[in-house]
Amino acid sequence: MKEMKIAKNDLVSFLDTLITEYEVFAPVKKDSSVVFQEIYSGSEALLDYSNSQKPPKEMFFPQKERLFSYDLSPKKAGIEEPLLAEKQRIIFGIRPCDARSFVLLDRVFSGGVYKDIYYIDKRKKTLVIALGCNRPKSTCFCTSLGGGPFSQEGSDLLLIDIGQEYVVQVITDKGEELIKKHKEFMEADEQSLFSMRKVVDTAEASIKFRVDVWKVKEKLDGMFDDPFWDLVSEKCLGCSACTYLCPTCHCFDVVDEVIGQRGERIRIWDSCAFPNFTLQTSGFNPRPTIKERVRQRIMHKFKYFVDNYGVAACVGCGRCIRECPVNLDIRAVLNSILER
Amino acid sequence: MNGDDLMPDISTMIRDTARKLLEEKKVDLVIGFEKGTLPLRSTPCFIRNSKEAEKLVWNASCENNLARYLRKRQEKIGIVAKGCDVRSIVELIKEKQLTREQVFIIGIPCNGMVDRKKIDLKLNGREILEAEEKDATLILKGYNFTETLDKEEFLHDSCRTCKYRNPVIYDVLIGNKVAENEGTDEYEEIRQFEAKSADERWQFFTEEFSQCIRCYACRNACPLCYCQECFVDNSQPQWIGKTTNLSDTLIFHVVRALHAAGRCVDCGACDRACPMGIDIRKLTRKVQMDVKQLFHYEAGISVDDIPPLATFNLDDPQEFIK
Amino acid sequence: MKNPYLPFAMRIDKIVIETEDYNIKTFRLSFLNKEDEESFNYLPGQFAQLSILGVGEAPFGIASSPTQIGGLEFTVNKAGVVTTALHNLEEGGIIWVRGPLGNCFPLEELEGKNIVIIGGGFAFTTLRSLTNYILNEKHRGQFGKVIVIYGVRRPGLFLYKNELKEWERRPDCELYLTVDKADEVWQGKVGVVPNIIKEVNPSPENSYAVVCGPPVMIKFTLPVLRALGFLPERIILSLEMRMKCGIGICGRCNIGNRYVCKDGPIFTLAQLSELPDELLIWR
Numbered sequence: 003m004k005e006m007k008i009a010k011n012d013l014v015s016f017l018d019t020l021i022t023e024y025e026v027f028a029p030v031k032k033d034s035s036v037v038f039q040e041i042y043s044g045s046e047a048l049l050d051y052s053n054s055q056k057p058p059k060e061m062f063f064p065q066k067e068r069l070f071s072y073d074l075s076p077k078k079a080g081i082e083e084p085l086l087a088e089k090q091r092i093i094f095g096i097r098p099c100d101a102r103s104f105v106l107l108d109r110v111f112s113g114g115v116y117k118d119i120y121y122i123d124k125r126k127k128t129l130v131i132a133l134g135c136n137r138p139k140s141t142c143f144c145t146s147l148g149g150g151p152f153s154q155e156g157s158d159l160l161l162i163d164i165g166q167e168y169v170v171q172v173i174t175d176k177g178e179e180l181i182k183k184h185k186e187f188m189e190a191d192e193q194s195l196f197s198m199r200k201v202v203d204t205a206e207a208s209i210k211f212r213v214d215v216w217k218v219k220e221k222l223d224g225m226f227d228d229p230f231w232d233l234v235s236e237k238c239l240g241c242s243a244c245t246y247l248c249p250t251c252h253c254f255d256v257v258d259e260v261i262g263q264r265g266e267r268i269r270i271w272d273s274c275a276f277p278n279f280t281l282q283t284s285g286f287n288p289r290p291t292i293k294e295r296v297r298q299r300i301m302h303k304f305k306y307f308v309d310n311y312g313v314a315a316c317v318g319c320g321r322c323i324r325e326c327p328v329n330l331d332i333r334a335v336l337n338s339i340l341e342r
Numbered sequence: 343m344n345g346d347d348l349m350p351d352i353s354t355m356i357r358d359t360a361r362k363l364l365e366e367k368k369v370d371l372v373i374g375f376e377k378g379t380l381p382l383r384s385t386p387c388f389i390r391n392s393k394e395a396e397k398l399v400w401n402a403s404c405e406n407n408l409a410r411y412l413r414k415r416q417e418k419i420g421i422v423a424k425g426c427d428v429r430s431i432v433e434l435i436k437e438k439q440l441t442r443e444q445v446f447i448i449g450i451p452c453n454g455m456v457d458r459k460k461i462d463l464k465l466n467g468r469e470i471l472e473a474e475e476k477d478a479t480l481i482l483k484g485y486n487f488t489e490t491l492d493k494e495e496f497l498h499d500s501c502r503t504c505k506y507r508n509p510v511i512y513d514v515l516i517g518n519k520v521a522e523n524e525g526t527d528e529y530e531e532i533r534q535f536e537a538k539s540a541d542e543r544w545q546f547f548t549e550e551f552s553q554c555i556r557c558y559a560c561r562n563a564c565p566l567c568y569c570q571e572c573f574v575d576n577s578q579p580q581w582i583g584k585t586t587n588l589s590d591t592l593i594f595h596v597v598r599a600l601h602a603a604g605r606c607v608d609c610g611a612c613d614r615a616c617p618m619g620i621d622i623r624k625l626t627r628k629v630q631m632d633v634k635q636l637f638h639y640e641a642g643i644s645v646d647d648i649p650p651l652a653t654f655n656l657d658d659p660q661e662f663i664k
Numbered sequence: 665m666k667n668p669y670l671p672f673a674m675r676i677d678k679i680v681i682e683t684e685d686y687n688i689k690t691f692r693l694s695f696l697n698k699e700d701e702e703s704f705n706y707l708p709g710q711f712a713q714l715s716i717l718g719v720g721e722a723p724f725g726i727a728s729s730p731t732q733i734g735g736l737e738f739t740v741n742k743a744g745v746v747t748t749a750l751h752n753l754e755e756g757g758i759i760w761v762r763g764p765l766g767n768c769f770p771l772e773e774l775e776g777k778n779i780v781i782i783g784g785g786f787a788f789t790t791l792r793s794l795t796n797y798i799l800n801e802k803h804r805g806q807f808g809k810v811i812v813i814y815g816v817r818r819p820g821l822f823l824y825k826n827e828l829k830e831w832e833r834r835p836d837c838e839l840y841l842t843v844d845k846a847d848e849v850w851q852g853k854v855g856v857v858p859n860i861i862k863e864v865n866p867s868p869e870n871s872y873a874v875v876c877g878p879p880v881m882i883k884f885t886l887p888v889l890r891a892l893g894f895l896p897e898r899i900i901l902s903l904e905m906r907m908k909c910g911i912g913i914c915g916r917c918n919i920g921n922r923y924v925c926k927d928g929p930i931f932t933l934a935q936l937s938e939l940p941d942e943l944l945i946w947r
Binding site for chain 2: 327333
């Protein structure tokens with residue numbers, strides 16, 4: 003399908019129509035930050051923002067998810083399988099880096115022999131409409147990781163702001179079907195496409211930080227025992243802010259919680275930064291200090307994931323850079339690795 | 343050459359001090375701040391070589407409490423410490439996590455650190471690309487804007503109520519002492535909050551702490567949260583659940599505040615570290631206020647003080663005994 | 665699509681207390697559901713996640729051999745929350761099981777070879793499965809010499825004491841038991857496993873070594889095997905890491921780019937040499 007376009011003035015009514023049929027999630031302002039929430043009216047969606055505080059991976063991999071519930075009373079003892087979502091969902095207005103993170107998470111949750119049905123079900127029932135970044139932040143470095151401010155990876159539709167209108171790139175069949183059902187969309191004309199190309203070029207050129215992640219991976223291949231890790235981890239607090247806010251971090255814990263006779267097996271986000279992450283019942287911990295844990299995080303994202311899937315587990319969104327309480331900047335770490 | 347140039351600035355004095363300490367081998371390590379990778383940020387740095395002393399800086403973004411990095415070290419350490427950081431060091435010495443001889447305190451009288459979250463709110467999400475501290479102002483530049491802000495207005499809340507801007511102990515003091523904040527009732531906000539109804543207060547806490555993602559940045563940033571195994575990680579017995587269930591989250595924060603009773607110096611590190619912007623200090627300062635009222639005690643003033651929860655007096659209040 | 669997180673129920677038919685300190689019990693479980701039984705096809709080396717609803721889940725090597733028809737056996741050391749709860753169960757109780765998980769010992773590669781099975785402490789569970797599998801009359805002819813070296817801290821801590829006696833009686837199996845510290849009754853060898861291996865001096869000719877034990881034992885056993893001439897491709901290890909999902913998704917049990925639950929727990933020393941030595945045992 004050719005590129006389409008939609009007038010900015012029509013966007014709210016488009017969203018309102020979607021809301022009648024789908025659960026629509028969009029960025030919404032909350033104090034000084036932005037969160038992804040279900041919206042009940044098109045006007046709630048925030049379109050002029052850089053990125054959300056928490057990554058939208060929560061849409062497919064919520065922080066707390068029930069795997070199954072059970073009854074502990076002798077007569078009813080047994081497992082109750084979870085009910086999967088019924089309504090189709092639309093995530094609207096996420097950034098291309100976050101959309102790309104879904105593709106990376108797909109490798110983990112559905113790319114192997116074992117299929118995570120909770121994640122897969124949500125992915126199947128969700129349509130992704132991304133909003134390209136006309137003005138990437140100074141902390142963005144998506145282009146170094148194989149993405150970009152207008153990357154199509156992971157989205158069904160991509161909106162590009164060209165002033166009074168959005169050009170709409172139709173990426174998947176699912177996206178095309180949606181477009182066909184809504185009258186607000188029309189074919190983009192040459193003028194719009196010209197504006198679009200200008201916007202795209204300007205945005206991509208504005209991303210100043212570049213790093214060759216393949217070279218980083220090659221360096222990391224031989225760096226496991228390097229004293230580098232003592233230096234780089236010295237100021238790390240071992241809090242897990244970076245992992246929880248990272249769109250591609252996927253580690254989780256599984257716990258049982260019981261109230262009275264009813265219980266649930268729940269999975270919750272966990273972090274390799276925590277001291278007990280690899281602690282064995284014998285008391286032995288292969289990662290006893292912050293150094294081993296920082297090493298694990300960097301190695302996993304920029305070497306192990308590349309070994310297994312051919313791509314780094316990072317989308318260059320910059321959340322970890324902005325939120326780290328001690329300004330441990332991943333860009334500085336990657337540059338230091340290249341200098342070893 | 344005007345009068346300003348005759349007085350070397352604080353950054354230069356810190357560098358000179360650190361360089362000398364390392365050259366003369368009076369310390370093995372200096373912990374201070376270096377320039378961060380973002381505007382209005384500094385980052386902790388660890389210097390073991392006198393040539394690296396050049397990196398050290400001092401400005402209104404040196405917000406982290408470096409006392410967090412002092413424990414479990416064999417070396418003699420020089421540490422750049424502002425008023426609140428020094429008080430944390432005093433507490434660590436009292437709790438025998440550190441000896442006075444082990445640490446060479448480079449004390450910095452402090453006029454306060456800026457709160458980036460307040461600034462972001464003021465700028466309505468516009469990104470700062472360049473920042474300059476000029477006397478009492480902050481000049482912030484971004485895409486199509488320049489804003490000049492009054493630094494005082496954007497100080498961190500913990501700095502605005504701080505009564506110990508000058509280090510209470512030190513081995514060398516950098517620069518001149520600054521005026522203390524004598525007149526302020528530092529607990530006014532807490533008293534006003536306490537006056538609200540239980541329902542109002544409960545609503546505040548449930549709304550605020552439902553944001554918590556249990557990342558434990560607050561705990562990890564605190565110099566005095568150093569338990570080998572934090573109570574949230576105990577499994578035998580398990581004290582609280584690990585999920586973001588609101589009652590588990592509230593218990594975590596309340597218990598952490600109580601564990602810090604008589605020890606917390608209100609440096610604000612927990613509050614600043616929180617990625618969700620939760621007002622953690624509402625809890626910690628209530629506990630601090632109660633300790634002051636009940637035991638006439640403030641943490642971090644003198645290494646000779648006995649922590650209030652480690653001792654008793656015959657005239658301790660006992661209204662709770664009916 | 666099968667949900668890999670859902671366990672199925674099994675009934676405890678028999679509980680055997682293995683050790684004199686009562687800390688290790690073997691549970692014989694039977695399937696409640698014919699479909700579960702038919703789809704549970706496993707080979708020695710694999711593990712399963714056992715759970716107690718309301719308490720939690722933990723991974724355990726399958727101690728029974730697939731040649732034992734009807735049910736599964738697991739040997740559990742009481743150490744933490746889940747294992748204590750398992751120990752509190754009685755015969756007739758229910759345990760929930762997810763499995764079989766992980767990879768198995770490379771049986772095809774082992775065919776026609778002499779096999780030296782080396783175990784320490786209570787890590788002997790999957791080695792017992794392997795030994796019983798090999799010694800079973802259906803398979804014995806497919807393998808060469810079988811040498812079993814098994815060491816524990818003191819005589820009362822041996823697992824599967826009855827089976828050990830049977831293996832000792834067999835002419836087609838050489839069994840060497842050793843303890844760190846003998847008691848008044850013990851007549852057998854005294855010494856740590858690596859030393860006993862030196863004593864037994866197994867030939868590396870056409871041989872594989874299969875090793876399972878606590879990290880410190882493995883750390884001292886590997887150099888002995890290398891010195892005897894065993895090639896890294898022919899030294900097989902079964903590793904343990906803290907696990908949660910058991911299916912390679914939760915990201916916890918990795919050593920380098922391999923997940924112990926999914927790519928292991930069975931690895932050759934050659935494979936491990938390519939990985940960072942996080943456990944500090946193979947460099």
